Amino acid sequence: MRFTCPTWPPDWPEIERSISEAVQSGDWGRYRSANHDVLRAGLADMFNCRHVRLVSSGTAAIELCLRAAGVGRGDEVVVAAFDYPGNFRSIELVEACPVLLDIDPTTFSIAPESLEAAKSPKVKAVVVSHLYGHAAPISSLRMVCDSLGWVLIEDACQSPGLKVGKTPFGALGHMGALSFGGSKPLTAGCGGAVLTNDDRLAARTNGLIDRPSDALAISSLQAAALAPQLERLAEMNQVRDRTARAIGRAACRFPSWLAHPVTNPDTTPAYYKLAFSAASRVQRDRVIGAAESFGLPIGAGFRSMHRSSVRRCRKPGDLPIAEKLGDSVFVLDHRALLIDEPQHAELIEALAALHDQTQSDPAAN
Numbered sequence: 001m002r003f004t005c006p007t008w009p010p011d012w013p014e015i016e017r018s019i020s021e022a023v024q025s026g027d028w029g030r031y032r033s034a035n036h037d038v039l040r041a042g043l044a045d046m047f048n049c050r051h052v053r054l055v056s057s058g059t060a061a062i063e064l065c066l067r068a069a070g071v072g073r074g075d076e077v078v079v080a081a082f083d084y085p086g087n088f089r090s091i092e093l094v095e096a097c098p099v100l101l102d103i104d105p106t107t108f109s110i111a112p113e114s115l116e117a118a119k120s121p122k123v124k125a126v127v128v129s130h131l132y133g134h135a136a137p138i139s140s141l142r143m144v145c146d147s148l149g150w151v152l153i154e155d156a157c158q159s160p161g162l163k164v165g166k167t168p169f170g171a172l173g174h175m176g177a178l179s180f181g182g183s184k185p186l187t188a189g190c191g192g193a194v195l196t197n198d199d200r201l202a203a204r205t206n207g208l209i210d211r212p213s214d215a216l217a218i219s220s221l222q223a224a225a226l227a228p229q230l231e232r233l234a235e236m237n238q239v240r241d242r243t244a245r246a247i248g249r250a251a252c253r254f255p256s257w258l259a260h261p262v263t264n265p266d267t268t269p270a271y272y273k274l275a276f277s278a279a280s281r282v283q284r285d286r287v288i289g290a291a292e293s294f295g296l297p298i299g300a301g302f303r304s305m306h307r308s309s310v311r312r313c314r315k316p317g318d319l320p321i322a323e324k325l326g327d328s329v330f331v332l333d334h335r336a337l338l339i340d341e342p343q344h345a346e347l348i349e350a351l352a353a354l355h356d357q358t359q360s361d362p363a364a365n
Contacts, residue, residue, distance in 0.1 A: 058179025079324035109136035301329025
């Protein structure tokens with residue numbers, strides 16, 4: 001059977017209306033407009049954040065956070081060995097050295113107790129991501145970073161709207177980064193934001209961006225497209241969460257895969273991708289190769305950085321979990337989760353058929 005994914009980016013009438021109003025008012029051609037103000041205010045409210053700067057991408061946001069934190073040549077930045085590779089490269093771009101730590105497989109994140117192994121006078125910052133709907137232990141990581149004088153940079157590019165209890169994640173670190181890339185749950189084709197509640201770090205960020213014009217701006221049209229999406233983000237995250245939980249309950253239909261939906265009842269997940277672990281790299285690659293024929297938007301998880309040369313990074317310990325996940329994780333795009341409950345059975349049937357075909361494939365032998 002073939003599954004039909006919902007359309008993304010969304011074709012909601014309120015997005016079209018907001019963009020049309022920007023065109024009709026002339027805001028589309030202005031450096032600064034009411035659309036920028038509305039988007040900044042909406043993000044500040046959503047993340048309980050005093051300082052929001054709109055920037056050209058999530059990657060630019062991470063780089064700005066590093067530079068605002070004073071990271072430069074000869075410094076070190078702690079990052080997970082299994083993470084978005086762009087974070088590793090952003091650390092290198094500011095001429096610092098990544099320090100790779102293994103991850104907790106239940107959160108896909110650095111465990112706070114593992115930071116002890118990374119201690120060095122050269123460490124200036126820690127970059128930690130919320131991946132696959134799961135919340136990194138930001139409060140505990142923040143306590144350790146505060147005690148060591150390190151800046152905690154929270155990469156929320158894949159998790160807008162993530163909450164534990166009533167607390168939104170994204171601005172709980174010293175700085176945070178968002179992405180509005182073309183496939184993201186908040187999308188304008190490209191764009192991002194830097195978040196902070198630290199006045200000093202906000203001033204440094206402003207100094208990096210204002211030259212005196214905004215050097216990393218997003219357009220008024222992008223802001224117009226994004227603002228209406230903020231109003232429906234919580235609703236969309238609830239829809240994705242219901243689908244992910246339904247997949248988790250149906251795990252017996254694909255027994256050689258391990259699904260990784262969020263199960264903590266206090267967490268309101270924000271899925272960009274739902275993660276699965278295959279039994280091996282060969283099986284993972286076979287699943288990815290066959291997925292399109294079932295209409296399933298499935299791709300590989302992140303490549304583990306554990307093989308990176310010691311000339312590029314420091315490794316305080318072994319990285320077995322990162323290595324394993326780099327070989328086994330495949331991900332289902334959030335588009336497939338944006339379905340109504342009556343369609344859950346259709347999606348699960350497609351996943352089960354994909355599982356069964358890739359298990360019986362003669363190439364497995």
